[in-house]
Amino acid sequence: MSREPNENRRPLTLRDVSEASGVSEMTVSRVLRNRGDVSVATRERVLEAAKRLGYVPNKIAGALASQRVNLVGVIIPSLGNLVFPEVLGGISDGLEGSGLQPVVGVTDYSPEKEETVLYEMLSWRPSGVILAGLEHSDAARAMLSNSGIPIVEIMDVDGEGVDSVVGISHRRAGRQMADAIVGSGYKHIGFLGSKMPEDHRARKRLEGFREGLAVAGLDIEDQEFYAGGSALAKGREMTQAILERSPQLDFLYYSNDMIGAGGMLWCLENGKRVPEEIGLAGFNGLPLLDGFSCRLATMDACRREIGLKAAEIISGMPHEGVIGGERIVLEPKLEWGDTIRKR
Amino acid sequence: MSREPNENRRPLTLRDVSEASGVSEMTVSRVLRNRGDVSVATRERVLEAAKRLGYVPNKIAGALASQRVNLVGVIIPSLGNLVFPEVLGGISDGLEGSGLQPVVGVTDYSPEKEETVLYEMLSWRPSGVILAGLEHSDAARAMLSNSGIPIVEIMDVDGEGVDSVVGISHRRAGRQMADAIVGSGYKHIGFLGSKMPEDHRARKRLEGFREGLAVAGLDIEDQEFYAGGSALAKGREMTQAILERSPQLDFLYYSNDMIGAGGMLWCLENGKRVPEEIGLAGFNGLPLLDGFSCRLATMDACRREIGLKAAEIISGMPHEGVIGGERIVLEPKLEWGDTIRKR
DNA sequence: TTGTCTTATGTTAGCGTTAACAGGATTAAG
DNA sequence: CTTAATCCTGTTAACGCTAACATAAGACAA
Known part of the structure; x- marks a missing residue:
């Protein structure tokens, strides 16, 4: 050539x-x-x-002339947590064939950064925006509703959305886990999570969890929080700490699978009998867990499907005359694994 | 208000x-x-x-009028492998304060997709492009050199770059690991990796590894490859398979830490004495490994730093009159962990 | 005073593309 | 042969913004 x-x-x-x-x-x-x-x-x-x-x-000139931009803004808190790349995968698949392209922005769980990223994205006049969570700054919410484009808030349905919403109820997920634990006869429950006031989904899960325990007259007896570092290592450390402080505990509920797996490793290596002596559960259904000989109980968060549905709402929008306001509630499935005793 | x-x-x-x-x-x-x-x-x-x-x-109009776009295209093979989000983190930090914003594209290790993504990106006239690897289709390479913007190829330095290059020598990394293993007296070596003809860095690592072994008159005695699925689980399965087939092996070299960790778990659970009876090593220096009680030997790939340097080249470019052609070779560090015997 | 410099604003002409419309050429229909 | 329809190509005017230049008013020195 x-x-x-x-x-x-x-x-x-x-x-x-x-x-x-x-x-x-x-x-x-x-x-x-x-x-x-x-x-x-x-x-x-x-x-x-x-x-x-x-x-x-030159798409810049093309977009200006045609008033059409084939981009969809996707705003997520982090890429380091495998959950979000998986959601992204779902979005990519859902956008396939629509001619639309996702553009990712990361907020690091900061509302201010979310606002900045959103502003930046909207200034490129995308065809739609998908963003994680229902909690945003007033300014961000105003930008979203003024934008005149389809907006999909994903991963959480406990609250009011600006436009469309796709996700699971974390409150209900926490509640369901509590029911399972109580039903299995555990009585002394500890909670381990991350120290992130801005992780509203984790917070809602915990709230639902405590509601579920309350029905049986129970409550969390001790808790432990972490920030930063390798989640697996933190899970290990926190588990040791909480069990030394509160040896009566017979169940540990972790806010995510990574620290849950760390905790599980610690328990197994330290001769705890799981799930008889102590039960364990995490959250997310990470494929990582398949690699352990003992499978941690968890709850699938429908990550892929959430991304898929959100993308379909965006790409299907133009056809149906920009109505919007869809609300899709997915049902997470409890995976018992080997760390909750059955009876 | x-x-x-x-x-x-x-x-x-x-x-x-x-x-x-x-x-x-x-x-x-x-x-x-x-x-x-x-x-x-x-x-x-x-x-x-x-x-x-x-x-x-409206940045579209602004960019067209000013002929300046504050975007930097970043093209990587995948987001599911934690390595790439870490590189991205480095890029973000390196771009901080420059007014430039990264835009990510994913290739799934497919040269065709890389070409498409690159074309799409260049059509937005970014201020620079950072992409993983030195191997590209002819068309992609032509687009890159015709683009007239700074290009940084990252993560690999074994080969010719289009413009600037930042990374490590995977050939040398493999070689170094081989030297360490040979030096520790292991004689019967197996290799476990992914079935990805397009993962050139893994290939180069393996080549360097075999060169290192050859110096001592050794070669790989058996190998095992996987595709898809949970890497941790695959590492476990493959380790069992290779050791059943070739029980004489006294060292297993894994192409990444995730399968390495899976293999390590299998060995520990099946009563293999590590590192006396069998030695293990992976590649990448994932923080995940900190969570295991036994630390897998690995090699840090300088992921963050690579991203940082690449970003600095892009953002520093305009000042120094678009010279380009920089070449930064970083040195990966061998982390011995607990899975190679010392002597 | 005059002229020069500075500050604060406005005017004009694109940036590279596409929507919308305008024809000429060719073909089909009556 | 006329009329309409179809196919192919071109012309013109935006799209929303900014670079570059123009201008007016005030500040200051000679």
């Missing part, structure tokens, strides 16, 4: 292709977008020229 | 703010960008109006 790269470094435009192929810019534009009727001969000439020059269309 | 949201759904423009504050669009533009001299009184009036209306600037 004979290349003729752009040596002089002047960025190529439609005009260059148009001159190289002897047709108008408009015709080149039509060929490159497969829009409108163009004769086969012309099309081939144009494509050949574009390829030879190495022309890459 | 009295809001006056955009009820009629017509997208707001600079003109709206200019009318609301009684100055020209240009002055509004200057205020919102903090550029040029504007009197304090005017500035406040404009800011008030912009805030009241809920105006969000």
Whole structure:
């Protein structure tokens, strides 16, 4: 293939292709977008020229002219927690074939950063925004409702959304786990979680959990929180700490699978009989857990499916005349594993 | 605060703010960008109006007019492998304060997809591109060199780069591990990795590893590959399989820490004496490993630092007159852990 | 006073593309 | 042969913003 790269470094435009192929810019534009009727001969000439020059269309100009942007903003708290890449995977799949592309922003669980990231995203005039959680700053909420584009808040349904909402009820998930634990006869329960006031989903899970315990006249007898570091290692340390302080505990509820797995490792290595002497449970249904010989009880958070549904709402929107306001509540499934005794 | 949201759904423009504050669009533009001299009184009036209306600037128009885009394309193979989010973290930090924003694209280790993602990104005319690896399709390489923007290829330095390169030598990393193993007196070595012809870094590591073994007259005696599924679980299964087939093995080299950890769990649970009877090593230095009571030998891949340096090259570029062609070779550090015997 | 410099604002002309409309050429229908 | 329909291509005017230049008013020195 004979290349003729752009040596002089002047960025190529439609005009260059148009001159190289002897047709108008408009015709080149039509060929490159497969829009409108163009004769086969012309099309081939144009494509050949574009390829030879190495022309890459300028979407900035295209978006401005057409008032359409094929981007969907996705705002999540973190990438380090495997949960979010999985949601992203679902979104990618759901957007497949729609011509839309996800663009990711990360907030580090900070409302201020969320606001900044959102502002930045909206300034690119995306076709929609998907963001985690229902809790946002007033300014962020205002931007969202003023934006005039479909908004999907994901992962949580305990509260009011701006537009559409897809997720699970974390309150109910906590409640369900409590019911299971109480039903299995555990009486002295400890909680281990992360020290994140801004992780509203973890908070709601804990609230639901305590409600469930309260029904049986129980409550959490001790708790332990961490911040930063390797979650697996923290789970181990916290488990040792809480059991030394409160040896009467017969069940430990972890706010996520990673610290849960760390705790499980510690218990097994320290001769605790699981699940007879002590029961354990986490949250999320991470595939990581498949790798341990003892399977931690957990609850699947429907991560992939949430992403999928959210993406479908965004990409399906234009058809149905921008109605919006959908609300999809998914049901997490309790996975008993080997760390809760059955009876 | 009295809001006056955009009820009629017509997208707001600079003109709206200019009318609301009684100055020209240009002055509004200057205020919102903090550029040029504007009197304090005017500035406040404009800011008030912009805030009241809920105006969000249109970067599409801005970018087209100014020929500047504050985006940096980042192309990586996957988000599911914790390695890449860590690199991303480094990039974010390195871009901090430069006004540049990373935009992530994922290739799933497919050269075709890499080409598509790259094309898509370049069509937004970013200020730079950071991408993993040195191996690209001809078309991709052509796009990169034609783009006229700084390009940084990261994570690997074994080969020719298009422009700048930041990473480690995986060949050398494999070689170093081989030297350590041979030096510790292991003689019968097995390799466990992923079935990914497109993971060139893993391939180079293996090549370097075999070179190192060859020096001592050794070679890999058996190997096992996997694809898909939970890496921890796969590591476990493969370890069992390879040791049943080749019980003479006294060392297992894993292509990543996740399967290495799975293998380590299997060995410990099945009464293998580690590291006397059998030695183990992985690659990456994942913080996950801190959570196990037995620490897997591994090699830190300098993930964060790679991201940081790459970002600095991109953001430092404009100053030094777009020279480019930098080449930064980082040195991975062998972490002995508890799974290689010392002597 | 005059002229020069500074500060604060406005005016004009694009940036590279696409929507909308306008034709000429060709074909089909009556 | 006329009329309409279809196909192919071109022209014009935005899209919303900013670079560059223009201008007016005030500050200050000579």
